[in-house]
Amino acid sequence: MRLLTLRLLGGTGNDSTTAVRQDGGTLTEIPGYSDVGALLQNPDWETTAKAANGVTHALDGADLAAVVPAPGKIICVGHNYRNHIKEMGREIPEHPTLFAKYTESLIGPNDDLALPQESDTVDWEAELAVIIGKKGRRIAEAEAGDHIAGYAVLNDISMRDYQFRTIQWLQGKTWEKSTPFGPALVTKDEFTAGPLMTSAVDGEIQQSTRVSDLVFTPAFLVSYISTIITLNPGDVIATGTPGGVGHAQDPKRYLQEGQVLVTTIEGLGQLANRVVKEA
Template sequence: MKLLTLRTPNGTTPTQAVRQDGETLTEIDGYASVGELLKNPEWKAVAAAATGATHAYDGADLAAVVPAPGKIICVGHNYRNHIKEMGREVPQYPTLFAKYAESLIGPNDDLALPAESESVDWEAELAVIIGKPGRRISEADAGDHIAGYAVLNDVSMRDYQFRTIQWLQGKTWENSTPFGPALVTTDEFTAGPLMTSAVDGEIMQSTPTGDVVFTPEFLVHYISTIITLNPGDVIATGTPGGVGHARDPQRYLAEGQILLTTIEGLGTLTNKVVKEV
């Protein structure tokens, strides 16, 4: 099943949770977003049974699939080829940092290019979306707590990221993180398919989503040891090799470019880089 958050400027709410069936989006009445839907323990049955108003998928104005997660926890140095290109050792434990909801944008929204940064870089990522709350979740049980997966690009302002040993200031700029297009439930997707990013049609990253040091299940286990994971929380599981910062010469996003981020089976984010006003 595919669940999305549709912007509805003429509706009773600014956004609406919908189920995608082919080219048709069906409203899930009573839920303004996928994040709100996931708070219902019966979310999957509610979504499957929805018979609300319908919309065409083509041309739909989609918000970030979970527009306001309680937590966005990101993982660094998880793909082996990215660890190598950044000159790091394979980590014993996950490198964790946070984003905030204000950084999120929809799958087709403009990506803000801030005047303050001269090194805005791409980072294709597989996002895990939590569907069941838990603390100290075992790795064996972690899959039961995952609602599904989506595509995310952890666009990074490298000059700010490396000002200090803490990365947050380069990772959570407003309107910088495309996220979507849909939550694809775990019965329809398992980590492993190819993930790519492209700038103006040139492939920059291309790696299977299973080529990681720490699996989604391990990350759910590890992070939930530290803090309760709640429905709608997001774990961005890291980026593979091919980032602009590691290239020689280094390459970064520029105004007017189109950034595509794709994971087979999950969909594509298509974001134009626009100078922030």
């Protein structure tokens, strides 16, 4: 099952969005739920979503918001693909490297990506996002799948100059309107981690790695992070990026105004974001 958050009448607030189920080229509203995050608060969210049969919209031309527009937590993992660890000159970590993003950084799968006035080293980082569907603390790795609602595509856009000002990365990772996320939550029964993940700038492939190259798996990350803090429905774990980032190239490459960044994971979908100067 594929679940999306649809903007209505061109609005951008929660009062003008609705959770929808995708069936081919048709989106069916799930009444009473403003977005996929709100739907996940219902313990019977799967049954509710499957039963929806109300107002429909065409997928073609739909104005999609970030699939979960306001997660309670966005926890990101650094150095989690072997080829990226190598290109950045690091060692395979013993424990996950964690940092956070905030809701204001999220944009929809086809929204413009804002280049801030303060940074000219804006880099791409294709990532598999895990979306939590069931509350848990100290979740056993073997039981982690029961707490995962599904998966989506995310690009952890990074302002490298700000990221490396200090040994803490947060300030380079959560800029306003910088993180495309979606297009859909694909439930775990319809996705197996392992398909190809790519990012491309103006049609030129930059990253191309199978998701199975992860050092720390989604199940391990759910278990590890839930040891530290309770995971709630709608929380997001961004599982890290593979090799091919612009900062590691020679010469270094960064996003420029007018370019189009496309991020794809087989079986999950595609983000396509035009790069614009921040208003």
